[in-house]
Amino acid sequence: MNRNVNAISGRLSLRKPQRDSLELLHRLTEILSWEKGSSKKSPDLAAVLSAIRNEFPTVTDFEREFASLCFALATGVGKTRLMGAFIAYLHLEHGINNFFVMAPNLTIYNKLITDFTPNTRKYVFKGISEFATDAPEIITGDDYESKAGTLFDQLLRCKINIFNIGKINSEVRGGKSPRIKRLSEYIGESYFDYLAGLPDLVLIMDESHRYRASAGVRAINELKPILGLELTATPFVEGPKGAVPFKNVILDYPLGRAMTDGFVKEPAVVTRKDFSPLGMSAEAIEQLKLEDGVRMHEQTKVLLETYAREADAKIVKPFVLVIARDVTHAKSLVELIKSDDFFEGRYKDKVIQVDSSKTGADEDQMIQDLLAVESTESPTEIVIHVNMLKEGWDVTNLYTIVPLRAANARILIEQSIGRGLRLPYGKRTGVAAVDRLSIIAHDKFQEIIDEASKPGSMIKMKQVILTAEETGEKISTVVSESNLKAKLGFQPENQTSSTENAGKDTKPAFDTPDKQRVAQIAYEVIKRLEAKPEQAPTMEALKTLEVQKFILQEVAAQYHAGPQQMEMEGIAPKLDMAAIITETTSLVVNEMIPIPRILVVPKGEVKSWFEPFTLELSSIKFPVPSKDLWVHNLHTNKGEAVTVSNDGAREKRMEDYVVAGLVDFDDVSYDTNADLLYDLATQTVNHFRTYLPEEEIWQVLHFHQKDIAQFIHSQMHKHFREDKSDDDNVVISKGFTELKDSAYTAKKDGPPLDYRQSPSDKSNMAKYLFGGFQKCLYPVQKFDSDSERRLACILERDAIKWFKPAKGQFQMIYRDGANQPEYVPDFVAETETAIYMLEPKAKNEMQDATVQTKKRVAVKWCLNASEYNAEHGGKPWKYALIPHDIIADNMTLERLCQ
Known part of the structure; x- marks a missing residue:
């Protein structure tokens, strides 16, 4: 190339x-x-x-x-x-x-x-x-x-x-x-x-x-x-x-191919469960669609924020596009949205009208408001438009469309989705709410589904059916900072109207703003010491006279440099900074579990390759595409919009199609694996020769190249090999690490459930937020199963402190085929004698290959952490994979970990 x-x-x-x-x-x-x-x-x-x-x-x-x-x-x-x-x-x-x-x-x-x-x-x-x-x-x-x-x-x-x-x-x-x-x-x-x-x-x-x-x-x-x-x-x-x-x-x-390949959002048509337009006036249907569009928007806004906080990504502010019939209709919709009766007046200052009726300065302001709608600083959350916005309006945060003009299903599909397909993060996240564009179409729901299902349709629409509970329930993003940060007076960053602070009722450790400012500066200095293990190898080392003196010097320099302090110098009572820093350090030691940052670096050169093997090809028989017809790749994965012809451009040899498809995978290096790749390609071509003439093999390889490559790549994982020196360099870049914030989606203004009580609907545990803890390092937690809740009860009794870590807390990476995702253990708990990394698992998943891979990574991490702690007077780390069926109130933590 x-x-x-x-x-x-x-x-x-x-x-x-x-x-x-x-x-x-x-x-x-x-x-x-x-x-x-x-x-x-x-x-x-x-x-x-x-x-x-x-x-x-x-x-x-x-x-x-x-x-x-x-x-x-x-x-x-x-x-x-x-x-x-x-x-x-x-x-x-x-x-x-x-x-x-x-x-x-x-x-x-x-x-x-x-x-x-x-x-x-x-x-x-x-x-x-x-x-x-x-x-x-x-x-x-x-x-x-x-x-x-x-x-x-x-x-x-x-x-x-x-x-x-x-x-x-x-x-x-x-x-x-x-x-x-x-x-x-x-x-x-x-x-x-x-x-x-x-x-x-x-x-x-x-x-x-x-x-x-x-x-x-x-x-x-x-x-x-x-x-x-x-x-x-x-x-x-x-x-x-x-x-x-x-x-x-x-x-x-075409669009169908882009959806299949994950380059754009997934469009979904939305209606209410058991909705029927019979007996409803056009005005009533219209208002219901508009209100449900806003309800969908409010849910989406919360879910987007929760995802951003969990993934440490930028917060995306979504908006709703309402398509009106004409300028008069658009004006009436704006008046409705600006009234106190519409969602209690929450959107009266968050709606703009975009149409050709504006002139002069009003037009300039309209265009300025429209172009700014992608910014989180823009208040606009609803855009009313008469004619569908055309090409050039390049936004990534359009998530809900409410079409209120008369149109057939094909026009609704083609004109409604074009402006809202761009992804805010440039790729799909795997989170439905982040990857979905919702079209509210109660009265056109079945018509749109039928149109999208027709042969030749460019897309396959997903369906979202809102239940009565969902349309009436308000949700919010609950940010759970550690108890330590709450006691020091920190507030979650980038708060929006959808954000709730789980620690808002935590009693502050310091009773005046000046003391609180000193404590917060001290905490920031301590955070910098994380990356200096030679100066502070453990949290206990923070209490030494030498480190305390260093913290005091840093805090004093920053505190006196503040403009407020300079104005108040000589007026405010003198602070005992040393005492505040001592108390802050004690809080850090008592309200954190020391988690080192461990980097494992191979000593010598690392070589990786795939060993030769025989493909299992008996199950694949790709159909030969017609050379006379356009063959469409619908969103049902049945093809793609490309013409197949005997006269088309070809690779130099058949095997090149297979090799070209395989080297697109991130873990396949052509230079290292060229011989194997061509061997696998030859096996594949020879397989096709068993049931296809030569000319048709060319067509199958050209048309099904991606699917063939994926099929072969899925068998290559078992034969991946890595050669490196037996010993690794274990680098401890941090002796301890700050506890990361967690973010959850929960019912707005609803108090957390008592962790000691099992909810009535155990099948949907992930929707509940639990609180009331005494030893947890966070004010609230979520559990994926009732077994996890029961384990929390045991930890409240047997541990000194515990928590459920957020993504990025450990940064343990494991191999899963071509991917290298992060392993986040379910629980971390400290006792008088050890620190535990705990993973409760369904009994039938205990021997799952991925579960065992995660276990090996975690055990190695615990071994390295234990060796480091042993050098500095700390506790050993232990990993426990626990079958769910033995977790019961009468079990001790020690027994569960045997």
């Missing part, structure tokens, strides 16, 4: 469909016989089309007066970043210096200018070192005349022209020439003629379906670029007889 393709794909972290597109562009330049420094204008368009069509039969016509190819990528996959990859490749590989990027409207025009400008949040060339010190010159439809002096500067690396085709369309009405074609005194000719005279102009068309037949595009044809690259999610135009597909699509990556 080409060096620049590999480098750009890695630096820009291209997803597979983006990389596939870049590889296709590389192949196109080979077909066009482009060489660096040579003329690239081809006079024989028919010959170029014939050469491309021989390899890519979906390209039957350029549909323009120059070679132009369409890359159809689903919304949310990343077309703008792909533009950046195209430009970087063409410049670095072929010396192309001039690009003309077309936007269909003002919104996308402004967005593209921002994304191509260095040091912006979504800069498309981030990571391309050649552009880091010599960025391309951005020339726009607003400033091209003022930048005339730079046009002929040969020292500029390259120039990217960004123009709004919508503005050009408006200028050519009535047969007029666009401003770009008018003579410029600065250039000596029109800017258009200047561009047309360039020997290496490449035209890039964003959302090309929006202006295929416009007068502006016909004018642009006269630029005669050496190549046109079109990007769109909808490669067709609507004609009087329906959709007319493009004839120049070289890559088609």
Whole structure:
């Protein structure tokens, strides 16, 4: 594979469909016989089309007066970043210096200018070192005349022209020439003629379906670029007889495929359990949908915050999009939402109306509010819109859509989901609420399900049915800081309207703000000492005279540097800092369990590989795709939207399809495993030869490449081997670590249950929050089973202190196939003689391979921690895997751990 393709794909972290597109562009330049420094204008368009069509039969016509190819990528996959990859490749590989990027409207025009400008949040060339010190010159439809002096500067690396085709369309009405074609005194000719005279102009068309037949595009044809690259999610135009597909699509990556591959949210249609519209007026249905949309939104907002706090990720503020019939209807909805009767007036200052009725300053404010809706600082949580928001409104936090205008199911599906598919974290998280886009459609529920289930539908909609309990129950994100932090007066960070502090009723350890400030500064100093095991190897070492003196010096310096203290110097009573620091240190020792940070580093070189083995292939028989039909990959995993043809581009040999699929997995190195990979590929091809003729094998390998690779990869895990020296270097980077905050979703304003009482619904334990503990290091905890609750009862009796650790507390990593997830044990408890890591498990899961893998990792961690503690006078660590059926109130902790 080409060096620049590999480098750009890695630096820009291209997803597979983006990389596939870049590889296709590389192949196109080979077909066009482009060489660096040579003329690239081809006079024989028919010959170029014939050469491309021989390899890519979906390209039957350029549909323009120059070679132009369409890359159809689903919304949310990343077309703008792909533009950046195209430009970087063409410049670095072929010396192309001039690009003309077309936007269909003002919104996308402004967005593209921002994304191509260095040091912006979504800069498309981030990571391309050649552009880091010599960025391309951005020339726009607003400033091209003022930048005339730079046009002929040969020292500029390259120039990217960004123009709004919508503005050009408006200028050519009535047969007029666009401003770009008018003579410029600065250039000596029109800017258009200047561009047309360039020997290496490449035209890039964003959302090309929006202006295929416009007068502006016909004018642009006269630029005669050496190549046109079109990007769109909808490669067709609507004609009087329906959709007319493009004839120049070289890559088609449809929405159904993007959903299957996890690049966008999962759309779900939502209704109420046992809902029936019979007997309900249209107004009543409308209000119910709106209210349930807001209820869904409130749940989603809490679940998003809980996930963010658990995963230590940014908090995402979701919003609701309500689609109104017309401006009058939108205004009435805004008035309803702003009333005190609508959710007790909670949304009166959180709703905006977006439509064409606004002008002047009101329009500017509307656009500003709309563009800011993704920010957590924006108050907007409901957007009322008349016509569906079009391309260019690029947000990731749209989670609930309430369509209130009359439309058939197909239109609702196609127009409702497009703006809400982008993922806030760039990939799926595995948490349904974070990965889902909800469409509230009570009266259209079955119709939408039927439409989405039709053969040829681009998606498979999930179903969410709200129960009466769910629609009436309010939930919140409960942040459970350690008792230590609560006693020191700390508050959870980034609190929102959905956040509840589990420790809000904890009695503070210090009775004045000044004392509390000293204690908090002391705690921050102690946290820094975590990473200095040579100075404070254990928490007990914090009490030594030397360390106490160090803490006092640090606290005094920071305290007196504070502006409030400087103002009050000489007025406030003098504080006994040493006493406060001593008390704070005692709190730390008493309210924490010392958990070291352990890094295990191999002493020598680590080699890993897969041993040769014989594949089990008897169960796979992939069907041969028809060479005459479009075969769709629906969201039911039955195929993909790609044409299969005997004339299509092929790998050099059949085995290359299998090898190319396998090296896409993160744990498969081609250099280390090349012989094995080709052996497995040969086994696979020979298997297909047992029931398929040669020509059909090519088609099966091309069409089912990903599924075949996954099937083989699933068998490779058992044969993974690793060679390293017997001894490891065990590095203790921290002698103890701060207790991480936990976050839970729970019923709003509902008091925690008493941990000593078993709830009536034991099958749904995870929804309950428990409190009332005396020895737990947190005010509240959640349990996954009643066995865990019973174990907590035993710990309250037999342990000195205990807690359920949050993700990231131990950072123990184990291998699970190609993945390396973190192992988070269920409980940690300290007794007079030892510290225990406890894992209660269902009896029938005790010998599960993953459970045993986690156990080995934990036992090794405990051994290393015990050796470290033994050197510094600490307690040994012990790991216990406990079958659930022996956990009973009459059992002691010691007996459970035997």
